[in-house]
Amino acid sequence: MDLDFTPQDDALRSEMRAWLETNVPAEQRPAEVVAAGQYDRDWQRRLYDGGWAGINWPKEYGGRGLTAVQQMIWFEECARANAPAMNSMLIALMHGGPTLIARGSESQKAFHLPRILKGEAVWCQGFSEPGAGSDLAAITTRGRVEGDELVVTGQKMWTSFGHWADYQELLVRTDPGSQRQKGLTWVICDMKLPGIDIKPVLSMSGEHHVNMVFYDDVRIPLENVVGAVGEGWSVAMSTLAFERGTAFLADQVELAHKIERAIALAKKTRLENGRLAIEDDEIKHRLARIKADTMAIRAMTILGFSRIERANMPGPEGSMLKLFVTTTYKALSELTAEIAGWTFFEYGDNRQTNRMTYDFMWSWVLTIAAGSSEIQHEIIADRVLELPRAR
Amino acid sequence: MNVDLLPGADEEEIARAAADYLAGELPVTRCHQSGADIFDPSKRSEIAGLGWFGLSLSEAHGGVGLSAVEEIMLFREAGRYLAPLSLITNALAAHVAAGQDDTALLSSVLNGEAQVALATVEPGNDALLRLFDWKGASLVLHVESDRAALHSFSEGMVAPVDCLDKTISMGTVPAASLTMLVERKDARPMQMAMLNMAAMLLGLAEAELDMIVAYAKIRHTFGRPIGAYQAVRHPCADMAVRCEAARAQLYAAAVSLRDGHSDAAAQVAAAKLLANTAAVKNADSNIQLHGGIAVTMEHDAHLYMKRAHLLSRLLGSDRVLLDDMIDAKLAA
Numbered sequence: 001m002d003l004d005f006t007p008q009d010d011a012l013r014s015e016m017r018a019w020l021e022t023n024v025p026a027e028q029r030p031a032e033v034v035a036a037g038q039y040d041r042d043w044q045r046r047l048y049d050g051g052w053a054g055i056n057w058p059k060e061y062g063g064r065g066l067t068a069v070q071q072m073i074w075f076e077e078c079a080r081a082n083a084p085a086m087n088s089m090l091i092a093l094m095h096g097g098p099t100l101i102a103r104g105s106e107s108q109k110a111f112h113l114p115r116i117l118k119g120e121a122v123w124c125q126g127f128s129e130p131g132a133g134s135d136l137a138a139i140t141t142r143g144r145v146e147g148d149e150l151v152v153t154g155q156k157m158w159t160s161f162g163h164w165a166d167y168q169e170l171l172v173r174t175d176p177g178s179q180r181q182k183g184l185t186w187v188i189c190d191m192k193l194p195g196i197d198i199k200p201v202l203s204m205s206g207e208h209h210v211n212m213v214f215y216d217d218v219r220i221p222l223e224n225v226v227g228a229v230g231e232g233w234s235v236a237m238s239t240l241a242f243e244r245g246t247a248f249l250a251d252q253v254e255l256a257h258k259i260e261r262a263i264a265l266a267k268k269t270r271l272e273n274g275r276l277a278i279e280d281d282e283i284k285h286r287l288a289r290i291k292a293d294t295m296a297i298r299a300m301t302i303l304g305f306s307r308i309e310r311a312n313m314p315g316p317e318g319s320m321l322k323l324f325v326t327t328t329y330k331a332l333s334e335l336t337a338e339i340a341g342w343t344f345f346e347y348g349d350n351r352q353t354n355r356m357t358y359d360f361m362w363s364w365v366l367t368i369a370a371g372s373s374e375i376q377h378e379i380i381a382d383r384v385l386e387l388p389r390a391r
Numbered sequence: 392m393n394v395d396l397l398p399g400a401d402e403e404e405i406a407r408a409a410a411d412y413l414a415g416e417l418p419v420t421r422c423h424q425s426g427a428d429i430f431d432p433s434k435r436s437e438i439a440g441l442g443w444f445g446l447s448l449s450e451a452h453g454g455v456g457l458s459a460v461e462e463i464m465l466f467r468e469a470g471r472y473l474a475p476l477s478l479i480t481n482a483l484a485a486h487v488a489a490g491q492d493d494t495a496l497l498s499s500v501l502n503g504e505a506q507v508a509l510a511t512v513e514p515g516n517d518a519l520l521r522l523f524d525w526k527g528a529s530l531v532l533h534v535e536s537d538r539a540a541l542h543s544f545s546e547g548m549v550a551p552v553d554c555l556d557k558t559i560s561m562g563t564v565p566a567a568s569l570t571m572l573v574e575r576k577d578a579r580p581m582q583m584a585m586l587n588m589a590a591m592l593l594g595l596a597e598a599e600l601d602m603i604v605a606y607a608k609i610r611h612t613f614g615r616p617i618g619a620y621q622a623v624r625h626p627c628a629d630m631a632v633r634c635e636a637a638r639a640q641l642y643a644a645a646v647s648l649r650d651g652h653s654d655a656a657a658q659v660a661a662a663k664l665l666a667n668t669a670a671v672k673n674a675d676s677n678i679q680l681h682g683g684i685a686v687t688m689e690h691d692a693h694l695y696m697k698r699a700h701l702l703s704r705l706l707g708s709d710r711v712l713l714d715d716m717i718d719a720k721l722a723a
Contacts, residue, residue, distance in 0.1 A: 263717060387616075
């Protein structure tokens with residue numbers, strides 16, 4: 001049991017801090033969608049020029065090849081410097097790119113990986129469907145092989161940034177009689193292809209973030225298939241082997257800053273009864289409990305890295321962290337809303353008007369996306385506790 | 392030099408050896424018998440021989456020369472087996488006595504000749520101390536945030552009070568009736584006490600989880616094991632999450648205390664807070680999910696519930712810890 005950062009880690013932290021101090025843009029991410037997308041790409045380009053693109057990618061693919069602990073240091077320094085989040089670059093950097101590294105052909109890697117690192121290509125995910133969310137293996141969007149093309153028909157749902165993405169990691173059913181995980185294919189879909197129709201879905205926050213994507217005989221070259229036709233499930237799962245307990249690292253680290261901001265807010269905000277919020281014992285104790293929980297999140301994060309390092313494979317314990325992080329985020333959002341009083345309601349349907357209110361609504365995205373809290377409970381019951389199967 | 396919070400092989404070995412001893416010599420079944428609040432002096436002497444009272448004490452003082460990290464591995468197992476609270480107070484008393492030059496006092500604590508009771512000041516009445524594990528004890532340890540003192544006392548001065556937890560003797564004594572032997576004026580004893588208490592509480596929380604998971608696999612209702620129902624599975628998962636959070640924070644706190652990190656006090660306080668929550672809430676879930684069988688005296692569930700509530704109030708109750716947490720400065 002040790003918490004000793006190596007001299008290399010300490011030196012890296014200093015290097016990161018210095019770079020971020022001079023490179024984090026002064027201007028906030030714009031509200032308008034096209035400008036916001038450009039902002040994300042510009043930040044990615046700056047990271048690339050500074051040598052910080054793809055911190056989790058192996059060096060041979062142009063990444064920085066940082067260890068899990070060093071990635072944590074990176075996100076701690078980003079949070080400290082208030083650096084932009086990955087936003088629309090997230091799927092490309094954390095999912096699409098890593099999948100290509102694990103299973104892509106040489107030509108797929110050569111074409112796509114540099115474009116992702118330089119911020120030239122935004123990716124979106126095409127996994128979820130109206131009838132396949134938590135139960136991903138239930139997808140029905142069809143892909144039929146015709147000559148050297150895969151012809152796709154169906155619908156995807158909750159496609160984040162689909163409206164400005166260049167490419168999509170698309171999972172389709174290529175064997176019509178297949179069930180569940182069998183008969184699926186993972187393919188790179190160019191979002192400009194004819195037959196793709198994107199319809200916005202407004203989130204409760206007022207922002208246009210997710211979309212419905214309809215496919216009507218969309219013809220995708222077979223050479224865009226990653227792995228082989230029919231191997232889609234294993235390709236989709238291949239990022240797991242790449243994952244080092246770092247998928248939600250930015251959120252985990254950010255929480256430690258959010259709680260300090262909430263404490264600062266409580267120290268200057270007056271309640272209906274005229275008292276400062278921090279002088280209210282109930283509010284003070286809820287804040288304190290969340291602060292202790294954020295400390296535990298850092299410890300759980302490091303414990304998770306340590307386990308993965310020994311097993312060389314992520315285990316089901318990650319579900320305990322996801323559940324704890326998202327529950328804590330939600331508790332903090334609710335408490336901050338309460339402390340803020342009427343200003344909580346001062347909101348103009350985009351995050352720039354009131355970040356605190358936006359975060360309150362975003363908390364449901366965290367507890368539902370990437371395996372809802374209910375699914376995480378099931379994973380823990382099955383794989384950590386080995387209880388009898390419910391299904 | 393590394394960042395790795397998992398226990399190493401040597402640290403795991405401490406826990407394994409402790410569990411082996413406790414399972415054989417102080418099994419949980421003893422807690423159902425009368426006199427469970429008396430620590431058999433011969434067992435105490437055996438345990439002293441295993442080095443448990445001097446585990447983190449330097450070899451120069453007659454200890455084993457290990458650290459806070461090994462101690463939590465030990466006391467977590469002690470928690471699982473509902474072992475005497477005075478295991479913690481004896482180990483702590485050794486550190487207080489070692490600060491002085493009273494070698495006779497130190498050796499009586501280390502060799503288990505003396506049992507050390509734990510004292511807390513009665514709220515609203517500074518003249519009265521409440522004692523725990525005093526039956527058979529000849530010394531009393533009183534730990535506060537910035538000092539710790541070891542006193543001699545006689546059992547005859549104690550007004551015994553029946554304790555909800557029948558494995559721990561409770562009583563009150565006038566503060567003036569104690570004779571102070573040694574005193575240490577720094578924050579470290581409280582931090583060590585809090586950390587070790589957090590370890591015991593984690594042991595309770597984990598035992599509570601293990602108990603219900605084992606039962607959920609064998610108890611059937613409506614033709615299925617209850618562990619196949621989501622109404623049972625999901626609260627079990629919540630219990631596991633509480634254990635995982637408390638465990639990770641306990642490890643981090645132990646390392647920060649051992650290595651003298653600037654935020655060790657806050658890390659230890661957070662560890663106690665999370666362990667309080669895990670032990671108390673898991674005790675509730677364990678009973679609830681078991682159903683009727685768990686509200687009976689013959690079942691173990693109530694033993695853990697009673698112990699969890701008592702330990703969660705000692706050496707850092709939620710209220711005290713939360714009051715200090717807000718302004719705690721963190722290193723990272």
